[in-house]
Amino acid sequence: MDDIKFNKIILFVNSLVPLALLAWDAYWQKLGANPIEYFLRTTGVLTLVFLFITLSVTPLRQHFGWNQLIKFRRMLGLYAFFYGFLHLITYSIFDKSLSISAILGDIWQRPFIAIGMASFFLLIPLAITSTNSMIKRLGGKNWQKLHRLAYIAAIGGIVHFYMIQKSDFTYPILFGMVLAGLLGYRIYAAYEKPKKKLATNYRN
Amino acid sequence: MVIKKPNExxxxxxxxxxxxxxxxxxxxxxxxxxxxxxxxxxxxxxxxPPPKEVKTAEINDIVKANETDITSNEELTSFADITNYNNFYEFSTSKTAVARAAEDFVTRPWTVSVEGLVQKPQTFGIEDLLKFTQEERIYRLRCVEGWSMVIPWVGFPLKTILEKIEPLGKAKFVAFQTLYDPKQMQLGLFAGIQFPYVEGLRLDEALHPLTILATGLYGKQLPNQNGAPIRLVVPWKYGFKSIKAIVKITLTDTQPPTTWNIAAPNEYGFYSNVNPNVDHPRWSQATERRISEVGRRKTLMFNGYAEEVAKLYDGMDLKKFF
Incomplete structure (x- = not known):
């Protein structure tokens, strides 16, 4: 087993740690007075955190030359999708009793639900096209363009987070600043240093 | 000849x-x-994880009030849940962090000044307030966020002290104010609402027999996170109307400003009666999650106290006066 493979295992296991602790605390009834709300909030925040980590891969490669990081990006992105899926499914089961009409009604009436839902749906094509063969089929350039949707999903996620707060916007604003930094770097890099362009071979 | 490999x-x-x-x-x-x-x-x-359970003094000679009949068939929310899931923005906007942040809050000595349009303004020490007959009142509490609890409060009708200070004829409203001590309430800096926290009721709402000042729950004095040493409980309104850690009560002739209404006038009205038919602009109020239950249950008009309080709002458009 080479180091890359081993590092992937480390990343895989560590990314599951929050879910394992959530499950552990749920089993011992340590999620507090409102476990559903706790699970919802935590999986929502984890989705954004994994999106940010995924989106930080390219800036870190460009800035520090840590090219190997690209090997881990797919897994990070899929974890963002996975936690987003858990978030959506928790809402659908426990808040809406899996009633399609209730969920559609919610989307129609509540902008924050609609925005959250749309952001999640943006991640679906990205997850589907994350395989090597799909990258090949789309071609590096097209694939890259498509996967810029991750930024739109992240912006939507933060707006969704912001809209559910009652008055304390500290965390959504912090998250927004992180995203602005990541996006800002990409824009800066695109204009400043075209010479530092990296190979677009994302297959591994 | 043997050639020896060096440093073999x-x-x-x-x-x-x-x-x-x-x-x-x-x-x-x-x-x-x-x-x-x-x-x-x-x-x-x-x-x-949540801090250890708080221990407060027992309240003696608690009288079981008749009004408790209305909810006595419902299962009480556990002491642990009631004391570890609190909205008290002066301490923290995270409901699970309030208990720890309020651990060292000083509630003795404590006075409540009752003033304004009254015959006999008076400042009550907390010891005086604890001398009134303390009743147990088991009420549902419905938070505007869409969750609810059943809480065995201990306290006395607000009416008791309002009668003592004798409101003037022109008094139409009652305004309440929470202590604000930034030294003790440091997390309030990020709350996004104005302090001191203020609330208000119409005088007839304040005099209603269901409206109480609570000094305890589960037979013990109020834990800090629940609004020690004395708080309002108005069971047919959203929880934020039931102001905590009261230091001042003022009788007025005009509708007093209220904190959440100042923060977001289109989202939180002065009345804020529990009403499943009037949604919060951003979420539905038709259902609620009872703490310790997994699914959601239907929210009741006036939180199930319609029989007692609906007449206070006869002829009012509750969509307008939300």
């Missing part, structure tokens, strides 16, 4: 391949365990 490494000194691989695996197992523990540590740091 004895074959016994070469690490055998399986040992080399074992050592490598051992280190890898260590790295894996180490990073996992570190990640778990970060997670636990960001999601700390």
């Amino acid at each position: 490494i004895k074959s016994s000194e070469i690490t055998p391949e399986d040992v080399y691989l074992n050592r490598r695996n051992f280190i890898r197992a260590g790295v894996l365990a180490g990073t996992t523990l570190a990640t778990a540590g970060v997670y636990k740091f960001l999601n700390p």
